[in-house]
Amino acid sequence: MRRFTNGTRRHYACSMVLALTLSTFLAFRSDAQSPQSEDVKPVPLFTGSAGFVTSFDGGEAHLGPIASPVLLIPLNKRWLLETRATFESDMVQEPGLSGFHGKVAKAVDYAQLDFVANPYLTVTVGRFLTPFGIFNERLYPVWIRNLQTDPLILPIGIGPSNASTGAMLRGGFKAHPQFDINYAVYFSALSTASPADSDRLAGGRAGIFVPHVRLEIGGSFQHLLQQERSNSFGFHAIWQPPAWPLDIRAEYAHSQRGSGYWVESAYRLSQLAFFHNEMRRVQLVARMQRFIAGILASDSLPAVNTKKFEFGLNYYFIDGLKGIGSYGRQFSADGNKNVWTLGLTYRFVLPLGHAGSE
């Protein structure tokens, strides 16, 4: 299946090594400005999330316990070692057996070493979440996502197991007094070591963020260097109007295995005058999505054109702990169905050492 020539491979390897060496070299030369404020020494952290999400998918009940620990080890002034693992189960009622049963799936989501070379560039090596679109890298953890079901287009452009194995250059900087630019370019090698498998691919994502209107728009591009050697691309937009407690996010992705979009808005009821203390903890969410099947088949994407509408209600008990509930209706040629979810998600942050006084 893999058809890449040694010549192309050599070119790639050379360019990547050259980029990493030069940027590292330049970074060491520019160490006059330390990337982190001198007076606070970061401490290693054990953080992450846990959740329990029950869903009723087309009438079938699923119990979904999930734990996703993250280990962050800052080294020196410029380095960060970060890794996340996920343990989750999808438990269903088996015919003839009582109770719910399911296997625990384990995955190393990422295990990467980041080097903050200078204010414009961070070099990452290892296994990292593929920065295609916004959901995988920014919204995936259960404590962050507004709706617990994955967007239909999520599998586009992120590779098997959502991660890449290789190297990435990324950064964010003020390009103009009115806006910031962020970018990521990466290369991933083929890995078949399940569950840490990845595809051979190269790609990039760039975004423009306008702080005073809190608007980000951006695009992603990726070229698969194996199998059909196809291109994928996508666009994203995030807007949080400063005057309202409203989040609007949208993403479009296109690949030969399918394309589609989702648009989500989430409104926090913090501006309501009655029961203010309770209402400000409530968030209403609505998401609409559409998926159009591609010319090639995929295991992880729907086989047929699909539309989905979802409505959710989240309740933020305290920082990090939220109750979630949602209803969705999916329409496709395979049959229409309802999807309900109900659950609890939690994010924790524990220092592994002296945390410093407040």
Next chain:
Amino acid sequence: MGRRYILLCFLGVMAGLTFSAIAQERTNSATSSNAATPAPTRVAGATPAAKPASPSSAATAEDAAAVERALRVEGEKRFRTNCGRCHMAPHKFPPRVMATAIRHMRVRAMITDEDMRLILHYMTR
């Protein structure tokens, strides 16, 4: 087809190098013009609200307090703009915890260097 990949890689390499070069340029000028100023104040110099006072008066406690206040206001503003974009903006953690989380967010969320310094200053005071 092969050429396209090489072009893509070259673009990546060029982007990395250009940013490194610009960064170095800026670093050099910042160090030579303002070497003795502590890092947060140097950042504040970039924001109109927190322009450092002239050298003769900078030593007075009132000026230091005014700079500190301005840094805090600017830090809070940057926190509100940046830290609730993907998840609910977190509450304050102890300083060393915040320092790690912000380094993590710098990488993950591509928070700019200046935003990171101001937010860290605000969140750890």
